[in-house]
Amino acid sequence: xxxxxxxxxxxxxxxxxxxxxxxxxxxxxxxxxxxxxxxxxxxxxxxxxxxxxxxxxxxxxxxxxxxxxxxxxxxxxxxxxxxxxxxxxxxxxxxxxxxxxxxxxxxxxxxxxxxxxxxxxxxxxxxxxxxxxxxxxxxxxxxxxxxxxxxxxxxxxxxxxxxxxxxxxxxxxxxxxxxxxxxxxxxxxxxxxxxxxxxxxxxxxxxxxxxxxxxxxxxxxxxxxxxxxxxxxxxxxxxxxxxxxxxxxxxxxxxxxxxxxxxxxxxxxxxxxxxxxxxxxxxxxxxxxxxxxxxxxxxxxxxxxxxxxxxxxxxxxxxxxxxxxxxxxxxxxxxxxxxxxxxxxxxxxxxxxxxxxxxxxxxxxxxxxxxxxxxxxxxxxxxxxxxxxxxxxxxxxxxxxxxxxxxxxxxxxxxxxxxxxxxxxxxxxxxxxxxxxxxxxxxxxxxxxxxxxxxxxxxxxxxxxxxxxxxxxxxxxxxxxxxxxxxxxxxxxxxxxxxxxxxxxxxxxxxxxxxxxxxxxxxxxxxxxxxxxxxxxxxxxxxxxxxxxxxxxxxxxxxxxxxxxxxxxxxxxxxxxxxxxxxxxxxxxxxxxxxxxxxxxxxxxxxxxxxxxxxxxxxxxxxxxxxxxxxxxxxxxxxxxxxxx
Amino acid sequence: xxxxxxxxxxxxxxxxxxxxxxxxxxxxxxxxxxxxxxxxxxxxxxxxxxxxxxxxxxxxxxxxxxxxxxxxxxxxxxxxxxxxxxxxxxxxxxxxxxxx
Numbered sequence: 132x133x134x135x136x137x138x139x140x141x142x143x144x145x146x147x148x149x150x151x152x153x154x155x156x157x158x159x160x161x162x163x164x165x166x167x168x169x170x171x172x173x174x175x176x177x178x179x180x181x182x183x184x185x186x187x188x189x190x191x192x193x194x195x196x197x198x199x200x201x202x203x204x205x206x207x208x209x210x211x212x213x214x215x216x217x218x219x220x221x222x223x224x225x226x227x228x229x230x231x232x233x234x235x236x237x238x239x240x241x242x243x244x245x246x247x248x249x250x251x252x253x254x255x256x257x258x259x260x261x262x263x264x265x266x267x268x269x270x271x272x273x274x275x276x277x278x279x280x281x282x283x284x285x286x287x288x289x290x291x292x293x294x295x296x297x298x299x300x301x302x303x304x305x306x307x308x309x310x311x312x313x314x315x316x317x318x319x320x321x322x323x324x325x326x327x328x329x330x331x332x333x334x335x336x337x338x339x340x341x342x343x344x345x346x347x348x349x350x351x352x353x354x355x356x357x358x359x360x361x362x363x364x365x366x367x368x369x370x371x372x373x374x375x376x377x378x379x380x381x382x383x384x385x386x387x388x389x390x391x392x393x394x395x396x397x398x399x400x401x402x403x404x405x406x407x408x409x410x411x412x413x414x415x416x417x418x419x420x421x422x423x424x425x426x427x428x429x430x431x432x433x434x435x436x437x438x439x440x441x442x443x444x445x446x447x448x449x450x451x452x453x454x455x456x457x458x459x460x461x462x463x464x465x466x467x468x469x470x471x472x473x474x475x476x477x478x479x480x481x482x483x484x485x486x487x488x489x490x491x492x493x494x495x496x497x498x499x500x501x502x503x504x505x506x507x508x509x510x511x512x513x514x515x516x517x518x519x520x521x522x523x524x525x526x527x528x529x530x531x532x533x534x535x536x537x538x539x540x541x542x543x544x545x546x547x548x549x550x551x552x553x554x555x556x557x558x559x560x561x562x563x564x565x566x567x568x569x570x571x572x573x574x575x576x577x578x579x580x581x582x583x584x585x586x587x588x589x590x591x592x593x594x595x596x597x598x599x600x601x602x603x604x605x606x607x608x609x610x611x612x613x614x615x616x617x618x619x620x621x622x623x624x625x626x627x628x629x630x631x632x633x634x635x636x637x638x639x640x641x642x643x644x645x646x647x648x649x650x651x652x653x654x655x656x657x658x659x660x661x662x663x664x665x666x667x668x669x670x671x672x673x674x675x676x677x678x679x680x681x682x683x684x685x686x687x688x689x690x691x692x693x694x695x696x697x698x699x700x701x702x703x704x705x706x707x708x709x710x711x712x713x714x715x716x717x718x719x720x721x722x723x724x725x726x727x728x729x730x731x732x733x734x735x736x737x738x739x740x741x742x743x744x745x746x747x748x749x750x751x752x753x754x755x756x757x758x759x760x761x762x763x764x765x766x767x768x769x770x771x772x773x774x775x776x
Numbered sequence: 777x778x779x780x781x782x783x784x785x786x787x788x789x790x791x792x793x794x795x796x797x798x799x800x801x802x803x804x805x806x807x808x809x810x811x812x813x814x815x816x817x818x819x820x821x822x823x824x825x826x827x828x829x830x831x832x833x834x835x836x837x838x839x840x841x842x843x844x845x846x847x848x849x850x851x852x853x854x855x856x857x858x859x860x861x862x863x864x865x866x867x868x869x870x871x872x873x874x875x876x
Contacts, residue, residue, distance in 0.1 A: 755868060760799050 132184040133195040136214045139174045139181075139224060140263045146170025147256035154249025164239035167252030171235050171259050175228035182221050190631055193218055196269050196340065203272070210337055215269035219632045222473065222625075223266040223405055226480050230397045231259050233599035237488050238389040240595035241495060251291060255393070258284035262398055266405060270337040271327045274406070278370065279320065281399045286313040288390040289383045297385040300701035301709075308385035315379040319369015326362030329355065343412040343635060351416050351639060360413050360420040364427075367403025372454050373431045373461055378701055380454055384446040388491030391446060396453045396487050397480040404460045404476050408469045411636035415467070425465020425550055429557040432458030434698065436564035440571070441694035443680070444501045445490045448572050452527065453483060455561055459542050462558060467640045468545035469633045470626045474614045475542055477625075478534035481610045482526040485603035489520035492596055493576060496589040503572055507677060508581035512589050515597040517577045519604035524573050526607040528566035529662040534611030540658050541616060544651055549642050555654070559661055566665020574673040582677065618651045783824035790817035804856050804866040808849065815845045 146166050154163050185193045194217035203210040214220075235255060242251050261280025268274035290309030297305045327337065333355050334342045349356060367373070372380035383395045394400070407414060407424065414421055435454035442448045456479050463472035494501055496513055510517045526535035539562060547555035583589070591597065613628075615621020672679050684691040693699070752758075790813055797810030819838045826834030860866050 756799050763795055763799065 132181045133216050134197055135177055136181065136197045136216050136267065137199055138177045139228070140214070140260060140267065142170040142173045142177075143256045143260040143263065147253055147260060150249050150256060151253040154253060157249065160239070160243060160248050163249045163252050164235075167256055168232060168235035168239065170256055171228055171232045174259070174263070175225070175232050178221060178224045178228050181216065182225060185218070185221060194631065207335060208331070208337075210270055210272045212273060213269045214267040215339060216267065217632060218628050219405075219408065219473065220266050222477065222629070224263060226477055227259065227262050227266060227398050230480050230484050230603070231255075231262075231393060233602055234389050234393040234397070234484060234488065237392075237491070237596050237599040238387075240593045241389050241491055242387065243593075247291065251288075251387070254284055254287050254291070255389075258288070258394060258399070262402070265402055269339055271330060271339070271342075272337050274409075275323065275327060278323065278366075278402065278406075281394070281402060282313065282316045282320065282370070285316070285383065285394050285399060286310075288394060289386040291386055291390065295385075297382075299382045299385075300697075301705055302382055305385040308379075308382040312379040312383050315376050316369045319366045319376055322362045322369070323366025326359050326366060329359045329362065333359065339409060346412050346416060347635065349416055352418065353416055356413055357417045357419055360410065360417040361423065363406065363410060363413075364420060364424055367406055367461075368427065369403075370406075371400050371403030371457050371461070373403070373427050373457060374434065377431060377435065377454050378704060381447055381450040381697070384444070384450050388446065388487060388494060391450070392484045392487030392491065395450065396483040400453060400457055401460070401476045401480070404457065404464065404472050407461070407464045408473055408633075411464075411469045411633050412639065414464070415636035415639035421465050421467065423465075424461055425546075425554060428458045428461025428463070428465055429546075429554050429561075430458070431455065432462060432561040433557050433564070434458075436561040436568070438694055438697050439568040440564055441680075441691060442568075443504050445493065445503050445506075445572060445576065446487075446501055448503070448568055449483070449486055449490055452486075452565065452568070453479075455565060456483065456527070458561070459539065459558065462546055462550075462554060463542040466546050466550035466554065467636070467642055468542060468549065469636060470614075470629045471538065471541040471545050473629060474625050475538040477613075478526070478538040478607070478610045481603055482523040482533075482535055482607035485519055485523040485600060485607055486527070488596070488600055488603065489516050489523065492516040492592040492600065493520075495592055495596070497583060498587055500583065500587070503575040504677070504680075505583050506576045506581075507579045507583070508577070509589060510577040513577075513591045515591060515600060519597075519600040520577070521573060522604045523607050524569045525666075526611075528569055528666055529562055529658055530666075531659060532611065534607050534609070536659075536662075537611035537614045537616070540655055541614060543658055544616070544654055547650075547654060559658065562658060563661045563665050566662045567669045570666045570669030571673050574670050575677055578670075578674055579677055616651070618648045618655075780824055780828045783820060787817045787820045787824070790814075790820065802867050802869050804859070804868055804871075805853075807868070808852055808856075812845060812849070815841055 146169070149166050150157075150163055157163055194215070196213055196215050198211050198213035200212050201209070202212045235252070238251065238255065242248050245251065258281060261277045261284060263277070265274055265277025265281060268277060286309050289312050290306050292305055293309075295305050296303060297308050299308060302308055302311065330342060331337055334345045336342060336345075346356070365376075369376045380395060380400065384391055386395070414424070432455050435451045435458060439448050439451035439455065442451060456475070460472045460475050460479075463469070463475065492513065493506065493509060493516060496509070496516075497506060500506070522533070526533035529536045529539045531537075543555055543558045543562070546558050612621075614623055614625040616623055676682070684695075696702070794810045794812075794814035794817065797813065798807050801807055801810065819841055822834040822838045822841075826832060826838075856866055859871055863870060865871075
C-alpha cells in the first residue's frame with residue numbers, strides 16, 4: 132500500500148485545481164463543498180488504508196520511502212519528490228486529513244452564503260496539499276516547500292475577509308494581521324533555510340534518512356549540529372508561535388473560524404513540533420539546544436496561559452491557549468519526550484479543533500459577536516455546541532480519562548523525570564491557568580443570564596457544523612487511550628508505535644529508565660487536583676459574578692493590565708523592531724538613498740545623454756551631400772586599409 | 777581585341793564623374809543623372825569582366841541593375857515632382873526641413 136502515498140497528496144491537488152479553476156463558474160455551494168471535502172476525505176481513506184496495513188507489518192518494515200520523480204539534480208545536490216512513509220508521518224497524515232476533513236465539512240455550513248465560498252475551499256485544499264507535503268517529505272527541501280506553502284495559505288486565509296476591520300496592536304484590518312503573520316514567519320523561515328544550508332554543507336545531502344544515518348557517527352555536543360538544531364528551532368518558533376516569534380498567532384484570528392481551527396490550532400502550528408521530532412536524532416546530539424527548546428517551551432506555556440486569563444475575545448482566549456499548549460509540546464521535545472509531544476499534537480488537534488469550531492458556532496449564532504462579556508446563557512439554545520465545547524474544555528484542562536489528561540500528564544511527568552522540577556512546576560502552573568481561563572470562558576459564554584442585546588436571536592448551528600463538533604468531541608474523549616501510561620496499566624500504544632522513529636535519539640540521550648511509579652501517581656494526582664481547582668475557580672467566580680474581571684482588575688491593578696495588554700510584547704516589538712525599520716526605510720532608504728542616489732543616478736544618466744546628444748547634433752547638417760561625401764570618404768578609407776595592409 | 781583594363785579605366789572615370797556630380801551639384805535631377813552614371817559604370821565593369829572571363833553571370837547582373845535603376849528613377853522622379861509642388865524648387869540646398 133505504501134506506493135499509493137502519492138494519491139494522498141494528489142486528491143487535494145485535484146480538488147484545488149477543480150475548485151480554483153471552475154469554482155467561480157460552478158456557483159453551487161454544495162458541489163464546491165463536496166469537491167473540497169471529498170478530496171480530503173479520499174486522502175484520509177488512503178492514509179487509513181496504509182496505516183491499517185502498517186499495523187499488520189513487522190515494526191522494521193513499516194518505514195518506506197516512495198520516490199515519485201527527481202525534482203532537482205544539480206551537481207552533488209540531488210533532491211527527489213519522494214515521500215517518507217513511516218510511523219510518525221502516517222500519524223501526522225491521519226491527523227491532518229482526518230481533522231481537516233471534519234473542518235471542511237464544517238466550513239460548508241459556516242461559510243454558507245459567503246461570496247468567496249469557492250475561493251475558501253480552494254485555499255483550504257491548497258493548505259492540505261502543502262501540509263501533506265510538509266509531513267510526508269523525505270528531505271528538507273520538499274519539507275520546506277510544504278512549510279512555505281502552509282505559510283502562504285495561512286496568509287491568504289487570515290486575510291480572507293480582506294475588507295473587514297480587525298482590532299489589534301497597530302492593526303486596523305485583516306490585511307494587517309495577514310501581513311504580520313507572513314513577516315514574522317519570514318524570520319523563522321530564514322533561520323530554517325540557513326539551517327538547511329548548514330545541513331547540506333555538513334552532510335552533503337538533504338534526505339532525512341541519510342542525514343540521520345550520518346549523524347550516528349557524530350559525537351554528542353558537536354558544534355555544527357548545535358547551530359543546525361538551533362536554527363531549525365528558530366524556524367519552528369516562527370511556524371509554531373513560540374517565544375520570541377509568537378506574536379502573529381493571536382492576530383491570525385482575523386481569519387474565518389474554520390481556518391483558525393484547521394491552520395492555527397490543529398495542524399499548521401504543530402509543524403514546528405513535527406519538524407523537531409523528525410530531527411530528533413540531531414537534537415539528541417545537541418543538549419544545549421534541547422535546553423533552549425525546553426526553556427522556550429516552558430516560558431511560552433506559562434506566558435501565553437497567563438495572557439489567556441485576561442482576554443475577552445473568545446477566539447483570542449483560544450489563540451493564547453493554543454500558543455500555551457504548543458509551549459507544552461516544545462517543553463516535551465526539550466526534555467527528550469518526543470513521543471509525548473507528538474501524542475499531545477494529536478490530542479490537541481482533536482480538542483482544540485473542537486473548541487475553535489465550537490467558538491465559530493457561537494460566533495455564527497451571535498451574529499459575529501466575539502466578546503464573551505456580551506454572551507451568556509447559550510447553554511439551552513445551543514446544546515450540541517455547549518456539550519461538545521464543555522467536553523473539549525474538560526479535555527484541555529486535563530480531566531481523566533479524557534485525551535488531554537493522558538497527553539498533558541505524560542509531558543508533565545517526563546518534564547519532571549527527565550528535565551527538572553522547575554519545568555514541572557512551570558508546566559503545572561500553566562495547566563492551572565489553562566483550566567481557569569477555559570472554564571471562565573465556558574461559564575461566561577454558556578452559563579448564567581443572557582447578556583446580549585435583545586435584537587439578537589441566537590440559534591443552534593446546522594448539522595454540517597454540529598456533526599464535526601460531535602465527532603471531534605468523541606475523539607477528544609477517546610483519543611487519549613492510545614497513550615495510557617504503564618503506571619495506569621496501559622500499554623502506551625503510541626509510544627511503542629513511534630519507538631522505531633525515536634530510537635536513535637533515545638540512544639544518544641541515554642535517559643535513565645523510570646520505575647518509580649509512586650512519584651508518577653503523586654504527580655498525576657496533583658495535576659488532576661490542579662484541573663479541578665482551575666475548573667472550580669473559573670466556574671464559581673464567573674457564575675456568581677459575570678463581571679468579576681473588573682473586580683479582579685481593580686484588585687490586582689498593574690498585574691492585570693500587564694496581562695490584558697499581553698505583557699506589552701507587541702508594543703515592545705513595535706518600538707524596537709518595527710518602528711526603527713519603518714523610520715529607516717522612510718527617512719534614509721526612501722528619502723536619501725532612493726530619491727538622491729538611485730533616482731539621481733537615473734536622472735543623471737538621462738541628463739548626460741541629453742547633453743552629449745545636443746553637442747553631437749551639430750554633425751547632422753541636414754545636407755544630403757555632406758552625408759554622401761562622408762560615405763565616400765569612409766569607403767575610400769576602408770578600401771585604402773584593405774589594399775595597403 | 778581591346779584589353780580589359782581599358783574598359784576598367786573608362787568605368788572608373790565614369791564612376792568618379794558620377795560621384796563628383798552627386799557631391800557637388802545642387803539640382804536634384806542632375807544628381808539623379810550622376811547616380812545613373814555610377815550605375816552604368818558598374819554595368820560596364822560587369823560586362824567587361826563577363827566577356828573577359830567567359831561567364832554570363834555578369835551580364836545577368838547588368839539586367840538586374842538596369843531594372844532596379846529604372847525603378848529607382850521612377851520613384852526618385854516622383855519624389856522630385858512632389859518636392860517641386862511643395863517648394864517650387866528642386867535645389868536640394870533649399871530642401872532642408874530635417875535640419876536642426
